[in-house]
Amino acid sequence: MNILITGGSSGIGRQLAVDYAKAGHHVVVCARSEDALHALEQEYPGKIEGCRLDITDREDTLQKLGVYTDIDIAILNAGVCEYLDVEKFEAAMFERVFNVNVVGTMNCVQALLANFKAGSKLVLVGSTARLLPFTRAQAYGGSKAALHYIARSLQLDLKKRHIKVLTVSPGFVETPMTDANDFEMPMKVTVDYASNAIRKGIEKNTTDITFPTGFGLFLKFLSLLPQSWQVAISSKLA
Template sequence: MNIAEQTFWLVGASSGIGRSLALKLAAQGANVAVSARNAEALSELQGLAESMSGNIHAFPLDATDRHTCHQVLVEINKILGPVHISILNAGVYQPMTVSDFDAQACEQIFTVNVMSAINCLEALLHKADGLEQVLITASVAGYRGLPLAGAYGASKAALINLAEGFRPGFLRRGIQLRVINPGFVETPMTAKNTFKMPALITAEEAASEIIEGLSRTSFEITFPKRFTWWLKLLRVLPYYCYFPLLNRLKP
């Protein structure tokens, strides 16, 4: 894939993986539309790309607002032309145990993590001319229930299931619907964790893995494999094996 010939729409690009991805794509000559709620961070990101071979264009957006997603994509199409690849990366995370279970926090996690992707998918389907790939950033936390990630992991499991269910229909329209399932990545979100995160990688490393995966057609991009394959193994364990392992963690 020639990145320089592609127009991207990155949603959730103000920090973490999205920010690093936007910069790497612009450095390779891509035309990158970036969206997030933090307009100031997007403006700074746009400025960082001024000396690069590609461009970053800021389109502030609260992706939990369905109608605004449509409006922003119309604006992107007018200014940059059709989007070829969209990466839906908006997300929030809050560690949660039974002791601090909070329904309002759970609602926010599902609204941002799940509905943002759904709203953007609808907008993209209405403006699908030229669209080749849509990638939804889920997480290996969506493979199976994990301590501290009951709400977050459930939202990511919903995204994986959503993409699995709609992938055949997208393919019939000539669009690859895919998921990105990272392990632990050093971002403002994971900074909330107080435990040692195995196989922790930087956001820049994660962005490189995603760009490398864009040239493939597999349903899933997952990294770092030295960690994610262990999670895949846990995914297939029967409950009578899985829960005793989980109980040892005792968050």
């Protein structure tokens, strides 16, 4: 298969690229770090192809991704996280986070969608943070909630073209992004665990690939409670 992964220079994206390459697939890895991409190409010659890309640059994204006409699976994984200090409310933070997590991801969708064929899979990587109103996570959680809604809506509109739209809702995964967190991260898993869960979910066409299972089910249950209860529970968790 031909697989394209954004945000593939580190964390979940890199592990997915490596695991798919080891399984014999051809992987296009997109990232901003030219050095990281070169290292992956050197380590997996003929299996991994690097594509230096900033997904927030629409014209560059349309040009570079538009050349890939035979993609079986596109995993749009690139994302950023920033936490809000409500006493120093910064609207620009929302712009930065949404510009990468939502607008940048949609730049990729626009570039790839015209070349998708029946049976192609579009995978949008979100987060379980969308499920509850977590403290300081307004920009990050909001962007992932938006991404989830977009994915479900695209699932309806792309059904007639027989294109699968899947989402990934990870809990805490040990990556450079979570290394910056200064709070407890329950049930944190490794990138190997995340990669295995995502690849199995994609193979099974799981609509929303949520992991770790126990953590995801717990948050999904809480998300069904009345909003006032959710706020009370989230306050205690904080």
